[in-house]
Amino acid sequence: MDTPVTHTADHARSLQHEIGRIYESESRRVLATLIRLLGDFDLAEEALHEAFSAALKQWAIEGMPDNPRAWLVSAGRFKAIDQIRKNARFNDHISDLRSAASTDEDTHNLAQRDDLTIADDQLRLIFICCHPSLSVEAQLALTLREVCGLTTEQIARAFLTSAPTLAQRIVRAKAKIRDAKIPYEIPEQKQLPERLAAVLDVIYLLFNEGYSPAAGEHVVQTDLTREAIHLCRQLHELLPQPEVKGLLALMLLQDSRRTARTDASGDIVLLQDQDRSLWDQEQINEGLPLVTQALKSRRFGPFSVQAAIAAVHAEAERPEQTDWNQIAGLYEALARIQPSPVVSLNQAVAISMAQGPAAGLQRIETLLHQKTMQEYHLAHAARADCLKRLGHYQAAAEAFKQALNFAKQEPERRFLRARLQECHCHLKK
Amino acid sequence: MNYLALVYYDENKMSEMSQPEWDSLNRECMACVENLQQSGHYIAGNPLLPTHTATTVRVRDDKVSTMDGPFAETKEQLAGYYLLEARDLNEAIQLAGKIPPARYGSIEVRPVRALRESDNDGRNSKNPA
Numbered sequence: 173m174d175t176p177v178t179h180t181a182d183h184a185r186s187l188q189h190e191i192g193r194i195y196e197s198e199s200r201r202v203l204a205t206l207i208r209l210l211g212d213f214d215l216a217e218e219a220l221h222e223a224f225s226a227a228l229k230q231w232a233i234e235g236m237p238d239n240p241r242a243w244l245v246s247a248g249r250f251k252a253i254d255q256i257r258k259n260a261r262f263n264d265h266i267s268d269l270r271s272a273a274s275t276d277e278d279t280h281n282l283a284q285r286d287d288l289t290i291a292d293d294q295l296r297l298i299f300i301c302c303h304p305s306l307s308v309e310a311q312l313a314l315t316l317r318e319v320c321g322l323t324t325e326q327i328a329r330a331f332l333t334s335a336p337t338l339a340q341r342i343v344r345a346k347a348k349i350r351d352a353k354i355p356y357e358i359p360e361q362k363q364l365p366e367r368l369a370a371v372l373d374v375i376y377l378l379f380n381e382g383y384s385p386a387a388g389e390h391v392v393q394t395d396l397t398r399e400a401i402h403l404c405r406q407l408h409e410l411l412p413q414p415e416v417k418g419l420l421a422l423m424l425l426q427d428s429r430r431t432a433r434t435d436a437s438g439d440i441v442l443l444q445d446q447d448r449s450l451w452d453q454e455q456i457n458e459g460l461p462l463v464t465q466a467l468k469s470r471r472f473g474p475f476s477v478q479a480a481i482a483a484v485h486a487e488a489e490r491p492e493q494t495d496w497n498q499i500a501g502l503y504e505a506l507a508r509i510q511p512s513p514v515v516s517l518n519q520a521v522a523i524s525m526a527q528g529p530a531a532g533l534q535r536i537e538t539l540l541h542q543k544t545m546q547e548y549h550l551a552h553a554a555r556a557d558c559l560k561r562l563g564h565y566q567a568a569a570e571a572f573k574q575a576l577n578f579a580k581q582e583p584e585r586r587f588l589r590a591r592l593q594e595c596h597c598h599l600k601k
Numbered sequence: 602m603n604y605l606a607l608v609y610y611d612e613n614k615m616s617e618m619s620q621p622e623w624d625s626l627n628r629e630c631m632a633c634v635e636n637l638q639q640s641g642h643y644i645a646g647n648p649l650l651p652t653h654t655a656t657t658v659r660v661r662d663d664k665v666s667t668m669d670g671p672f673a674e675t676k677e678q679l680a681g682y683y684l685l686e687a688r689d690l691n692e693a694i695q696l697a698g699k700i701p702p703a704r705y706g707s708i709e710v711r712p713v714r715a716l717r718e719s720d721n722d723g724r725n726s727k728n729p730a
């Protein structure tokens with residue numbers, strides 16, 4: 173490993189480049205381990221930065237170590253212990269030394285020992301950031317900051333909030349972790365399904381925040397979708413459970429339609445009208461086998477079923493080839509696992525495609541008796557669509573107007589106005 | 602670490618319970634206390650009489666004022682407490698999940714802070730750092 177030291181600008185540049193690459197690939201893992209060793213988020217973050225600046229200096233002289241990750245963990249830990257000792261001299265808080273210094277194991281061996289420990293640390297970090305005793309906003313912010321390594325500014329921009337507000341949210345979350353003593357651990361087997369579900373919810377929320385922000389002009393904000401997929405892929409490597417496969421597949425299959433989903437002016441293009449040659453085949457090819465694996469396990473949950481629905485769409489080369497009967501059946505299965513009026517609405521739409529608009533309309537109108545459905549724009553839009561397909565243009569126009577009353581996203585409103593216009597055209601004939 | 606598990610439920614709803622149902626819930630609570638004692642997690646605990654028995658006391662300008670009722674009108678009312686010893690919040694949450702009234706109302710789990718001569722913490726909720 174030790175190459176003769178050549179103090180040229182080229183050498184320094186290539187080392188910097190190499191360290192940058194290591195930061196990209198290793199910094200979150202090093203952080204995850206440092207949090208365990210030091211028992212404190214802020215201390216660990218500081219130690220991480222100290223370790224990387226030490227690496228810049230020392231590696232230039234001594235060359236790259238055999239195991240950069242272990243070197244960084246070790247350096248970070250010693251820097252932190254130094255810091256704690258200095259503080260202790262002033263404050264007399266010797267007890268602060270407990271977790272950092274009381275480990276007599278050699279950190280070098282400790283970090284090198286096995287990849288399993290590293291993987292466990294990464295899981296610990298994910299589970300603590302998505303702990304259900306933190307608010308959902310805090311879980312999202314903390315996960316993006318600590319697990320994905322985004323800056324506070326980047327996260328603030330993604331959630332359309334100010335950096336100070338976001339920083340405060342993260343500070344409070346860390347304070348709660350410390351004060352309420354939320355442990356840095358992988359939940360035990362009994363709690364695992366519930367805690368894993370919470371993690372998956374956070375990842376899907378991130379994805380959806382990127383895929384369809386709650387309000388505003390743009391339909392897709394790709395940064396967060398990419399982070400969510402990356403995070404889920406990482407979780408899948410660490411914990412290859414059926415629902416993790418299901419969620420990863422669902423996001424890949426939904427994201428594969430990203431470019432086809434909107435037209436040049438940013439308007440929504442419905443699934444049936446999308447140019448399927450624009451669908452990302454690479455993502456589809458990664459997603460489909462995951463769906464099969466998840467469903468085969470028989471321990472799958474709602475994400476896997478939704479992924480299976482997305483897979484049926486992905487497998488149809490042309491919209492007419494879509495197996496709507498299968499989709500209707502999958503929605504029925506989904507309604508059993510996770511009953512909700514929205515799922516029932518989707519089931520009704522699938523039935524309208526499989527058996528005709530009259531069958532769908534009947535189900536949608538039953539659903540519209542429920543109060544929650546009456547203010548849901550997509551319920552009115554689905555009813556309007558069935559009426560239009562049946563040729564009841566006057567009634568369809570009324571229903572589209574009702575949908576417009578409740579739709580908030582501008583592209584959705586443009587879409588509904590265009591359909592309303594079509595009804596008016598038919599009526600003029 | 603010590604955690605206080607505060608038991609809240611809707612008193613009106615609970616008062617609709619039949620006597621045998623109510624008795625059986627109380628027996629369940631006694632069994633719960635016994636289990637917590639055996640596992641070494643129990644420090645103290647008590648059920649409370651309903652909020653119509655509550656009096657709220659304040660001191661302003663050295664004058665004591667007393668008022669009828671609990672300090673705030675809420676949908677669910679404080680009905681009792683358990684003081685627990687737990688390894689961390691995860692264990693405290695697990696223990697709280699075994700408190701029988703959790704099925705009817707809610708259990709708020711709060712870490713207990715130490716009272717010291719000086720350097721007390723936990724006062725500033727706006728800037729916990």
